[in-house]
Amino acid sequence: MQFAERLNNVETSAIRELFKLLGKPGIISFAGGFPDSAMFDVAGIRAATEAALTEEAGGALQYGATEGYQPLREQLAALMSAKGVTGVAPTDLLVTTGSQQALDLLGKTMISPGDKVIVEGPTFLATIQCFRLYGAEVISAPIDDHGVDVEQLEKLIAEHKPKLVYLIPTFGNPSGATLSLERRRKVLELAVKYQTLVVEDDPYGDLYFDAAPPPSLLALSFEVPGSREWLAHCGSLSKVLSPGLRIGWLVAPAELRDRAVMCKQFSDAHTSTFAQATAAQYLRAGHMPATLAKVRAVYAERARAMGAALQRELGDAVSFVAPQGGLFLWVKLTGARGQLQDANVLAQRAIAQGVAFVPGAPFFAQNPDVSTFRLSFATADVAKIEDGIARLGQALRAQA
Template identity: 65%
Template sequence: MQFAQRLQNVETSAIREIFKLLSTPGIISFAGGFPDAALFDVEGINEASQRALSQHPALALQYGPTEGYMPLRAQIADGMREQGSDVQATQLMVTTGSQQALDLLGKTMLSPGDKVLVEGPTFLATIQCFRLYGAEVVSVPIDQDGVQVDLLEAQIQQHKPKLIYLIPTFGNPSGAMLTLERRKRILELAAQYKVLVVEDNPYGELYFDAPPPPTLLALSAQVPGSREWLAYCGSFSKVVSPGLRLGWIVAPDALLANAAMCKQFSDANSSMLAQVTASEYLAGGRLPQALARVQKVYASRAKLMMDTLNQELGDALHYTAPQGGMFIWASLTGAGGRNRDAAAFVKRGIEHGVAAVPGAPFFATDIDHSTFRMSYASVPEEKIIEGVKRLAKAL
């Protein structure tokens, strides 16, 4: 068969490939970016789905509007306004997970040869998605405070990108949190250079102690001209359930209209059963308590993983302590003359019965081969301790 030429620009996910190696009995996996299924509010979701089918069967089981179920859109908008963003229901569209929102942005915004700036490192699927549409994706370095804005401006001037993609809050894989000062500066750059900034925020509610700074969308009211160059992607996957496959996108009117047109060609509308269930779940008022439980558990697991890493690997490893989210992003220091090749380290880890993800695939350019990602989110505490001990044996 002669496949589309665009497929030459992408390859299968490195994370998915690692999952193929995890069938060995007894292996402990820090590789996945999954929420812990044991923390899902099964009772609440079950009750919501029953209400959806008993009270709104014709809506839940029928085709629906491409832009989404209006009561759910209104609830999402209400929640965003509570967090400081001036959003109306008509300014957002429900998507089949935030992954579809990124795909729709690629379809509507990118032509072959366009430049896209992303954090280095960033969400692997975003790099693949934008490359699929022919874009040249360029990494901008980050530090513990998120993307380095001076370097970002230099890359904007050099590449004149079609869009900039950022995960400002507890990024995947970095766990970094962009400072308030840098958030405002990015909005100034968007307005100055008239470049679309895409804010992806699936982890923002998974904070451990103090809430993070306001989103770029919330702050845009303080930076004249920035709102018209900003798109926002949200998701229920990390705070309710990924099985619902529901996210949303907030965008300027023209962009949202074109994205809706492209969505008509892909799935017509996101699952109405899932949308009505999510709406009933939000109306039931159980989310705050369920989210608080997730925050507490993830915070405990993150601390335990860091404490054990310090004890077992010491100066062989460098990482920035996450303040929320699901990941620890680490690099091998080479202390004691050890090898700094994280891919080889991860491979040895699997041989010792523990899995992580090498960092190279998370970079579009300027790869740091010493890096790797670990997730504590879905690993019980006793397995975190044992898994880190196994990692230490792989040094």
């Protein structure tokens, strides 16, 4: 069978290799990119779906508008408004089947084969692959502890004239880094200066531990004239409420949003109205603040425990910035005093010690840094984290 040429743009063996690491029984896994199932507010979701099937069964079970179920659009607009994003009306947002679909619709709507896009190096693996499937050449912009290097970004935009720039400005995956306020303004100014679409992927912004992060690019776009017209924002309920609902959303300039709606019509017609009505009832019932507070406290404790264990068990072999939110801790093997500096080798040894994580190289669209790796602190409790990081220390010191 002869398949579409676009499939030649995607190399999935790296992903398959990652997945192989995850399945072994008895292993302590820091490899996942998902929230802890134990955090799900099952009672609240049960009450919400019960309410949806009692009050609006016709709407919840029937075909719905491609743009999204109106009661959910209203709740999502209110959710954003409560976070300081003013001026986004319910009709300004498109409900998507997880924020992954928002990325897919942006690819379908924007990218012709051979177009360039700029992402952070490192960034979310599925974004790189998603855009490559539409024929994009993916360029990597360097980051540091404060997010993407905006001077380098400007040079790359000027040089490559990309179709879009994709960023995870807050608690990035896998980097954990958060873009500073000053750089956020600069990114919006670059969008206007170069008439280049900036995509803000923001699944983790609510998951802060102490102080709130700087305002989202979407919130700031009201202060940077013209930037609204060059900004798309992807939101998600997956990391706090439930990934299984598959509820994300896209806020974008009208001409882009209208085309994304058209593409979505032929992608999946609409997102499950059953899930949308359930999410709308959940948000309307006012459960979200308590759920968020609980999740933040638990993940904060785990992040601190993991950071402390890393310093204790691995010492100067690693460097990292203590995360202020999100799900991930991004680690660099320093190679100090001749210690191991290849995270792929460490990953193999770690499996032998009964602990799994994801090496950093596949997260780079270009110039992979093999000394990096990603740890998720979300799904293991503190005791497991301490045990797992101790095993990681043993793996580091193990003979090859």
